[in-house]
Amino acid sequence: xxxxxxxxxxxxxxxxxxxxxxxxxxxxxxxxDVIRDRNELIxxxxxxxxxxxxxxxxxxLQGIDIELAKEIAQYILDDKNKVKFVTVxxxxxxxxxxxxxxxxxxxxxxxxxxxxxxxxFSQAYYVAGQALxxxxxxxxxxxxQAVLYGPMIVxxxxxxxxxxxxxxxxxxxxxxxxxxxxxxxxxxxKGDGIVADDTILMGFTGDKSVKLLPKRYSAEPYGVAMRQDxxxxxxxxxxxxxxxxxxxxxxxxxxYK
Numbered sequence: 404x405x406x407x408x409x410x411x412x413x414x415x416x417x418x419x420x421x422x423x424x425x426x427x428x429x430x431x432x433x434x435x436d437v438i439r440d441r442n443e444l445i446x447x448x449x450x451x452x453x454x455x456x457x458x459x460x461x462x463x464l465q466g467i468d469i470e471l472a473k474e475i476a477q478y479i480l481d482d483k484n485k486v487k488f489v490t491v492x493x494x495x496x497x498x499x500x501x502x503x504x505x506x507x508x509x510x511x512x513x514x515x516x517x518x519x520x521x522x523x524f525s526q527a528y529y530v531a532g533q534a535l536x537x538x539x540x541x542x543x544x545x546x547x548q549a550v551l552y553g554p555m556i557v558x559x560x561x562x563x564x565x566x567x568x569x570x571x572x573x574x575x576x577x578x579x580x581x582x583x584x585x586x587x588x589x590x591x592x593k594g595d596g597i598v599a600d601d602t603i604l605m606g607f608t609g610d611k612s613v614k615l616l617p618k619r620y621s622a623e624p625y626g627v628a629m630r631q632d633x634x635x636x637x638x639x640x641x642x643x644x645x646x647x648x649x650x651x652x653x654x655x656x657x658x659y660k
Contacts, residue, residue: 434630435479435637438506444480446472447491447505451581453606455511455625464488468509470658471528475507475627478645479638492580493560497522500628507638508628511603513562523635524626525642528655532619533563534601538589539614541596546620549596550574556585556594562623563598582606589613 438444448468449456456468473483489505496512499505500522513531514524535546543549550571557564559578567576577594579585585597586607597604600623604615627642629635649655 431633433637434506434632434634435641438479438638442480442485444472444476444486445489445504445506446475446486447489447496447499447508447510448472449492449510450490451492451583452511452603455602456509457606464490467529467658468511471627472507472509474649474654474658475509475642475645479641493558494580497628501630503630506629507642510628511600511625512628513600513623514626515562517565518628519631521631522628523631523639524628525639526646527624527626528646528649529602529625529659531600531602531623531625533566533598533621533623534604534619535596535598535616536589536604536607536613537596537616538592539612541614543596544616545618546596546598552595554594556588556597558582558585558599561599562621563600566621567598586613 448464450458450464452466452468454466456464456466459465469488472486472488476486477483489499491499491505491508491510496508496510497518500508508522511531512518512524514527518524535543535549537543537549543552549555550573554575554577555567556577556579557567559580564576564578567574577588579588582599582603585599588594589597590612601615601619607613608615627646629639629642646655649658
């Protein structure tokens with residue numbers, strides 16, 4: 404009996420001391436508040452994806468993604484010039500986002516289920532389609548035919564690379580770090596075609612020695628990427644509101660033009 408009483412007393416002491424110490428959850432610091440306190444938006448962008456992100460003859464960043472980033476800065480900081488651009492590529496952009504080197508990515512980034520495991524996205528602001536570019540004198544007329552010819556060129560880390568490997572596992576694929584490098588590989592004959600988003604490949608169609616085939620092989624919705632964390636919730640809401648407003652009032656279409 405005495406043993407039972409002692410056990411009950413120990414249990415009550417443990418229970419009361421445990422309840423007395425209330426665990427406080429760590430405060431969530433909103434990314435939106437951090438940006439506003441800093442008074443600057445830091446955005447990861449591409450510089451090799453004309454007309455979305457590229458450098459003009461003076462070395463300045465231009466393009467749809469650049470202008471959208473400025474609109475986001477205007478919306479949350481009331482000044483489109485309060486934005487700092489950090490150039491990224493397909494291989495390092497998620498790392499730069501999750502390491503907090505940048506606040507968001509506006510970098511021709513397709514929304515996919517695989518990427519949604521590691522980052523969050525805004526609603527889509529553009530829908531591209533994967534296409535095939537070949538040399539102007541090439542006899543290739545389709546992707547099915549192209550994979551039988553020889554090496555296909557992709558940019559490492561893109562949805563085009565994954566789609567090509569999944570659909571044509573036996574295809575010979577060579578990779579580039581940037582689209583400019585991929586384009587130069589095609590021109591020099593290192594590969595027989597580039598598989599990439601049509602919007603990006605269109606940036607090279609001023610060169611008559613290459614041609615963009617008409618068929619599209621997918622739908623590629625581009626979204627603004629944010630960290631997959633509760634701290635990004637307010638930022639996502641703000642960016643979704645902006646994109647929704649721009650789609651409604653025609654600003655998105657104007658931006659594309």
